[in-house]
Structure formats: structure tokens, C-alpha cells
Amino acid sequence: MLRSSEAVASAPAEVRSVPLFDLKRQQTRLRSDIDRRIATVLDHGQFILGPEVEALERDLAAFAGARHCIAVSSGRDALIMALMALGAGPGDAVFVPAFTFSATAGVVASVGASPVFVDVEEDTFNMNPAALDTVVSQVVADGVLRPLAVMPVDLYGRPANYPAIAEIAARHSIQVVADAAQSFGGNLGDTSVGALAPISCTSFYPTKPLGAFGDGGAVFTEDDKLAEAVSQIRTHGRQGDGDEALRLGMTGRLDTIQAAVLQAKLSVFAGELQRRQEVAARYNAALAGKVATPLDEEGIGSAWALYTIRVPDRDALRATLQADGVSTALFYRIPLNRHPAFAKYLTGREELPVSERLSAEVLSLPMGPDITDDEVDYVIDRLLAAIS
Ligand SMILES: Cc1ncc(COP(=O)(O)O)c(C=O)c1O
Known part of the structure; x- marks a missing residue:
């Protein structure tokens, strides 16, 4: 993960630092x-x-x-x-x-x-x-x-x-x-x-x-x-x-x-879930049609632990966002069938094309109950600039 000092040192003046999660604000x-x-x-x-x-x-x-x-x-x-x-x-x-x-x-x-x-x-x-x-x-x-x-x-x-x-x-x-x-x-x-x-x-x-x-x-x-x-x-x-x-x-x-x-x-969890939903909706509204955005369907309530998009050139986008101070994460880069610990359980007949594809394309963006609209908009702005 990029440290904010590196982001500031290597990037243009308007660069901000948006962490993937900010637990400190909730603690405060x-x-x-x-x-x-x-x-x-x-x-x-x-x-x-x-x-x-x-x-x-x-x-x-x-x-x-x-x-x-x-x-x-x-x-x-x-x-x-x-x-x-x-x-x-x-x-x-x-x-x-x-x-x-x-x-x-x-x-x-x-x-x-x-x-x-x-x-x-x-x-x-x-x-x-x-x-x-x-x-x-x-x-x-x-x-x-x-x-x-x-x-x-x-x-x-x-x-x-x-x-x-x-x-x-x-x-x-x-x-x-x-x-x-x-x-x-x-x-x-x-x-x-x-x-x-x-x-x-x-x-x-x-x-x-x-x-x-x-x-x-x-x-x-x-x-x-x-x-x-x-x-x-x-x-x-x-x-x-x-x-x-x-x-x-x-x-x-x-x-x-x-x-x-x-x-x-x-005691504050219901309100935090509501805020996570708002953040996801804000991302979806701005990013839909530009990248593959997560489904947000009536009657299916996500806890929005992570907000994860899919992009073909994931690693390049990640590097650009990092230079712009936006921390992202790869959950998950390796499907379970490729982990050495599980090799002995494979039969050789596994058919897991979607898991393979998602591992190469997913990118999780900053999310949490304390991220501000302004920060979400900055992430959106940098992401759209990077893929345009
Ligand atoms: C899908 C899934 N299963 C299991 C676990 C294990 O939970 P813990 O880290 O609390 O042991 C995690 C946590 O990261 C998880 O994301």
C-alpha cells in the first residue's frame, strides 16, 4: 500500500491521499x-x-x-x-x-x-x-x-x-x-x-x-x-x-x-451500513458503463465490506491510482486452486474460468462509513481520468 508521503513526493500538487480503509476516523x-x-x-x-x-x-x-x-x-x-x-x-x-x-x-x-x-x-x-x-x-x-x-x-x-x-x-x-x-x-x-x-x-x-x-x-x-x-x-x-x-x-x-x-x-452499525450503501451508490452512479461495477439490486442488501470493480488492465490502473494517492487492493489475485496449500486436493478436472478471470480483473476501491463524498469524488475523478 502506498504511504501518503510517497504519494505527495511523486505526484502533482493536487494529489490527495485516500486510504482503502480509514479506521482512525471511526475510532475518533x-x-x-x-x-x-x-x-x-x-x-x-x-x-x-x-x-x-x-x-x-x-x-x-x-x-x-x-x-x-x-x-x-x-x-x-x-x-x-x-x-x-x-x-x-x-x-x-x-x-x-x-x-x-x-x-x-x-x-x-x-x-x-x-x-x-x-x-x-x-x-x-x-x-x-x-x-x-x-x-x-x-x-x-x-x-x-x-x-x-x-x-x-x-x-x-x-x-x-x-x-x-x-x-x-x-x-x-x-x-x-x-x-x-x-x-x-x-x-x-x-x-x-x-x-x-x-x-x-x-x-x-x-x-x-x-x-x-x-x-x-x-x-x-x-x-x-x-x-x-x-x-x-x-x-x-x-x-x-x-x-x-x-x-x-x-x-x-x-x-x-x-x-x-x-x-x-x-450501537452505530445500522447507520454505518447505510453510509456504506450511499458510498457504493455514489461510485455506481459515476462508474457504471465505464468499468464493470458491482450489482446493487433491490432486496439484496450488501454490507459493502468492499467496493470492487472489474477492469481488463487492472494492474496499470492500480499503479496510476496509486500515483494519484488512491489506495486500492486486490481481493483476490490468486484463485484457491492455485494456492500451493491446496494443490493436493485438486483432481485436475476443475473448471474455474470465471474465478481465473476475476482474479486478474478485480480492484477494490476505498470504502467505509467515514469516507467523505469529496474523497469518493476524487477517487472517481482519478479513475475516470486514468481510463479515458
Ligand atoms: C471470506 C473469508 N473467510 C474467512 C475469513 C477469516 O476470518 P478471520 O480473519 O477473522 O479469521 C475471512 C477474513 O478475512 C474472509 O474474508
Whole structure:
């Protein structure tokens, strides 16, 4: 990422510095509330599963309209615990999109199961349900792996096509585990992320729409048994304060201090989501027809974790924007089938042309609840100048 001093040194006088994310402004807005909440935790001293954790879980479940919420140590751990609760292990196939963050496949491998890659859709960036159907059928026909679950990802904050995926999953008798790491705050119609799948996992990594001041995540589920399993796994497989390991577990809890920070951030989250939507609409209005802009459809609520365009000459545009002080990012430059860590899971029959193409063309622009209209307009102006 370009440092602002380099931008100023190498660029014309009117160059400004627009970071990809600006977490400092949000901190300034919320600082006194966060300080007060952290002081309360320091005073009571219950750093593990203190009262703020339970209160946050209640508030997150209510926000999402989900039956259960279990606050955990990270998005990755949330996914691992969900897979452990489903009993995933060696011989199980878990279907994941090929165009996503590496953790989506990494968690599958971490529990000993096999990630199987599915292509995504050109316009939504999310798992292609028809491709899922084909790939599950192939795995069934091969008879080597047992299809266990599909893990759709809500890329950049836009929920995947859960209705279509649920229908395919039911037909093949597999579970749906939502990798909603990027999409907390999103919705499909009246249903919010967290309640779109029987089990959903999100991340509170600092740059996520709802971000902590460190690592954190949550598991949402409608299923009482899965909720009990995840809460046991979160504390070494124990039930409550019990000393007996009822199942294999991990140290998977969200720290009380992070829960306190997240309570402060959740109190303003609805307004921040609204602002992200406004920023996306401002970009779309100016950029539509000039570059491939992300879909913004009635009834499909993105949390706009990222605003991502597609351009053929992506790397050149990125360099020009960087010289103009505009920070951008490549999420994701390498499809999962090309990561060395996952090479051993490839069959050689993968058909992932859209994932390959998107990896070469995507470019994420500055986004967040605190970016100003003026800054968005500067990004738009520089981008249009660069491609004209
Ligand atoms: C799609 C996806 N899955 C999983 C994760 C893992 O979340 P965390 O970084 O909180 O472990 C992330 C976070 O970056 C993500 O974007």
C-alpha cells in the first residue's frame, strides 16, 4: 500500500491521499464510549466470558434475527468450530467457491476434510449454484469422497444465493455452512445474514464491516444442538464450568474486551451500513458503463465490506491510482486452486474460468462509513481520468 508521503513526493500538487480503509476516523467518533466500556471490563476483571460477551451475543442474535449466537475468537475459528460441530473429517468433501479468501478452503483442510472448488458467477462474484450442482454430482459419481457440506461465501459483503444453494444442498443431502466473514449486516429480502443458513460464521477482523480492535468472530445457528456443540468446542469441549472434555475442542472464545468494543460499534452499525450503501451508490452512479461495477439490486442488501470493480488492465490502473494517492487492493489475485496449500486436493478436472478471470480483473476501491463524498469524488475523478 502506498504511504501518503510517497504519494505527495511523486505526484502533482493536487494529489490527495485516500486510504482503502480509514479506521482512525471511526475510532475518533466512538472513542469516549469505547474507553468507558473498556474501563468497565478492567474494573470487573472478567476477561474471559465476562458479562459483555453474553450481552453482545444477545444483541448480535437480535440484530441478525438468529436463534443462537456464539461469540468466538476469529472468523476462521468460527468456521472450524462449525465444521467440527458437523463432525467434518477425513473423507468428507466440503464445496467452496474458488474465488475467495484462502481461509475458506483452509478451514476445511484444517479439520481433515477435503475442499472441493466450485466456480463463481461473473456478476455477483459468489458461488454459482448450477456449478455447485455439477461438482457435487461429480463427487458422488467418483465415490471417493463423501459430500458433507457446501460453504458459500458472501463476497465483498453481498449474500450468496442461499435459496438456490439450499435447494441443491437438500437434493444432495448436504449441509450449508455460510462463510459470512465479510457480510454481517447484509440481507436477502427480510432475512439478515446470520439467519440465511442453518449455520453462519462471521468475522470481526478490524477491517470487516463490524470490526473489533483485534481478532473476533461469531457463529449463528438456528439449531439448538449445533449451538450447544459450538459452545462446548469453544471451551475445550467442556460444558460450562465442567471439567470433563465431552468432545474435542479449542480455545475459541471472544475476549471480553473485544466484546465491549463490539458493543460500542454495534450501537452505530445500522447507520454505518447505510453510509456504506450511499458510498457504493455514489461510485455506481459515476462508474457504471465505464468499468464493470458491482450489482446493487433491490432486496439484496450488501454490507459493502468492499467496493470492487472489474477492469481488463487492472494492474496499470492500480499503479496510476496509486500515483494519484488512491489506495486500492486486490481481493483476490490468486484463485484457491492455485494456492500451493491446496494443490493436493485438486483432481485436475476443475473448471474455474470465471474465478481465473476475476482474479486478474478485480480492484477494490476505498470504502467505509467515514469516507467523505469529496474523497469518493476524487477517487472517481482519478479513475475516470486514468481510463479515458
Ligand atoms: C471470506 C473469508 N473467510 C474467512 C475469513 C477469516 O476470518 P478471520 O480473519 O477473522 O479469521 C475471512 C477474513 O478475512 C474472509 O474474508
